Amino acid sequence: MYLFDIDGTLLLTGGSGSIAINQLFEERFGVKGAMDSVAPGGKTDDMILQECARNGMERELTPDEVEELIAAYLPLLRAELQRAPKFRLMPHVRECMAFVAEVANTVGIATGNVEGAAMAKLERAQLRHHFHFGGYGSDSPIRPELVATAMKRGRACAGRELPDRDFVVVGDTLHDIAAAHACGARVIAVATGSTSIDALAQASPDALFETLEELPAWHHQHFNLDGGR
Ligand SMILES: [Mg+2]
Known part of the structure; x- marks a missing residue:
């Protein structure tokens, strides 16, 4: 998930x-x-x-x-x-989210934004409909705790006890990687934010992408999240 x-x-x-x-x-x-x-x-x-x-x-x-x-x-x-004249989507986000919608029944958010800010940004990007639950900065000021909250809500959405490793955090900073590691989740680091690909590599994510274009191939190689549809 x-x-x-x-x-x-x-x-x-x-x-x-x-x-x-x-x-x-x-x-x-x-x-x-x-x-x-x-x-x-x-x-x-x-x-x-x-x-x-x-x-x-x-x-x-x-x-x-x-x-x-x-x-x-x-x-x-x-x-x-x-x-926001400089508002923009990261490369290949729409294709990536369309793919994820195909292969996963439920998709979550794990962000330091408070929930209202997260929703405002996703609405502006016309991406909100892709997400079913989340963990937010309004759940905890500490990132591993909000990731843990997202995982708890993901399990509630799925209606079953998913193992920690079935969750895949996708993020652009060292904080995303550290929080995922603390929660026992997998983590894909994507170098589209302010952290360099080399710095992300140092933190040992499970996968490291230049852009989200690489997600579908990784997904097919690794596992069938949610058991598919
Ligand atoms: Mg970020």
């Missing part, structure tokens, strides 16, 4: 998330360019907001502040996504 990351794996928003967070920190705290020194790849939204607070204000956000910021972030993100 596949669990796809979103940013850098399926799509890039062209900075919509960063623009929205910068706006948020400027309005709420008078902090300009909060995202300037933050590399968001593979991090949960919670971690990203905390990093902005530490860089800009030298303090941690309280859980109430995080909740309030996320609530204010979502409409700003949706507005940015509507503009």
Whole structure:
């Protein structure tokens, strides 16, 4: 059962998330360019907001502040996504998702985005209909925990106890690989995000692709996820 990351794996928003967070920190705290020194790849939204607070204000956000910021972030993100002139899908994503829809009954998401942000991005990309469940940054600020949540929901969707190795995390960062390893899942690393193919190789993913074009051949070689249709 596949669990796809979103940013850098399926799509890039062209900075919509960063623009929205910068706006948020400027309005709420008078902090300009909060995202300037933050590399968001593979991090949960919670971690990203905390990093902005530490860089800009030298303090941690309280859980109430995080909740309030996320609530204010979502409409700003949706507005940015509507503009987003640099929004784009990663290469071969539509063919890959069409293939996955053929071979798997259920397909999941495993992303550091809070659920509302994940849905806004997938809707903008017209990809939302491909996914049946997920683990999100709103389930846990810690990536292995949200992957574990995705696996639990995947098992509920399948209605049976799938082994950990039946799950395949697909992601573009070292965080995706580490989280999958921690959960006993397989992991395909795809070098379409900000992490180089060499750096991804160092983290020993089960497979390493330049783009998602390589997924169907890998799938046929390895195993019949979900037992097919
Ligand atoms: Mg990513």
